[in-house]
Amino acid sequence: MTERYTVTMFVAAPGTPLKSGGTSSAGHVYYVVSDGEKKTSYGFAPSEHGASSGPGKVYLEDLDNYLNPLYQRKLEITESQFNKLKEFGENPEKHGFSMEYRGATNSCIDFMWGGLNHAGIHRNNLLKRPDTDFEGTLKPLDNIKHIKSIPAPVPGSPENTEKDGTMPKRTMLQYLISEETLPEGQRSMLNAIRDQVAGIDQKHGRVYDPTSERISVGLLASAREQGMERVDHVVLGNAPTDGSAQRMFAVQGALNDPSHCRASVSINEAVQTPVDRSFERLQAAEQAHQQREALAMSDPHQAQSPSGMRMG
Template sequence: MNNTYTVSIFVAAPGTPFRGGGSSAAGHVYYEIADGSTKLSYGFAPESPGVMSGPGAVSDKDAGRYVDPLYVRSLEITQNQYEKLKAFGDNPEKHGFSTQYNGATNSCIDFAWGALNHAGLHRTTPDQVEDTKFDGALKPLDNIKHIKSIRPPFPDSKLNDEVDNPLPKQTRLQRFISDADLPAQERQMLQVIRAEVDVIDRQHGRAFDAISERISVGLLAAAKGQGLQRVDHVMLGQPPADGSGQRMFAVQGALDDPAHLRASAPVGLMARTPLEQSYDTLSQLHDDAQRRALGGVEPPQQAADVSRRMG
């Protein structure tokens, strides 16, 4: 009897329950391969749960741990693709994947796409080109559309399948982590800020970590509160001569354009501010904007507006 080979790619949202209790804080992407008789699960995570960076490890228990992940796509694959997915999962470092975990640059998402790319299962661009170097979107849920774009090796196979489950019950923080409560404009702003903060971290010999995430979300709250509609650049200010705290700037527009806008906040304050508090600030800004829209009230002119324009 000929074996049939499949891969299933799972996307779990923040709040997805675990068998045995608890739930996923930030969501997860992982995969499972099967040869008709045996199933093997592969997922990458930090050795110390909850940290943003540090030693990572491959788990073989994710498929049995997560209950009703948000999205699952199953594909019939060739034996060669099965063996490549297994080889990558069993020894990722041999195939160029570092097992040093980083939530922004080397996470479960990078691992899953590394395995898929190694097996020749690539996302398809809007121009219908296979992207062989795609390493994933930053957030688990943002990868669903890319997983959907993978061309099936056997388009007519009855083993090809997709499962969509409802979003799990989430705390406010989990909703924001999954970006479910963020408008598309703010999701894009936060993605840019995270990427720029990661660059600044690396320039200073640091890895993106929990402090970096607090700074990123805090800067988004500052940018929205000070009237920015998008973020094109993030800059770290020079330490002030008066000894006050160093500031970080979000910039809208080209750096060499005298009309560009900026928003800023003290780095130390953002680093100490809990994520929940920054998300509460964003939520309050949303509520205020809705009240103004319903009441036809113009937004208040903030004193900080003057400092946003650089010249």
């Protein structure tokens, strides 16, 4: 009997029940390899349960621990690819993967794509070409479309299957951070903010953590309240000399353009504001935007949209 080697990529949504108890707070991705007889699961997470950063660990129990994941895709692979996936899972550091867990920049997502890339299994980019350096997108659910784009290493194999599960019951916060309800424009803005906030964190010797997430979502809400459509830059303001709180700015346009639009948050306020409250602000801003658009269609002279804060 010919052995069929396979890899299965799993995406678990926030709220996925765990066999060990409780639910997944932010979601998870992991991969499982099989030689037709034995399955081995590989996933990456903090060594300390619940931590947002710190020493990481490869977990071998994800296949059993995550109950009813939202999405899975199974592919037949070559023996060489099977061996490379196992090599990476057993010793990721040897293949250039840092074992320091950082929620926004080195997570389970980076680990799974690191293993796939090591084995020569790549997603296709917009030009339908292999993206050999792809490290995934920030949130687990946003990776589903990229997993779907991977060309099958063994086309036509009966092992090539997909399975969609059902979205688990979630808390309000888990529902909001799933982000499948955010319009594409808002998701793009939020991801742009997160990337640049993570860069600011790194410059100051910090890692992106829940505090950074509160700042990012608060800044997104402020940007949409100002009518901004995209975020080109995130800038940490200088510490005020009058003792007031330092601010962080989102900028649409070139930094040296006097007409650029910007929005800001007080860092002290943002770090104390729960993410779900900022999402409520965002929802209110979107409703106001839709009302202005409806008014503009009925009476263009009465409709006025907020202009972002401008330099000068």
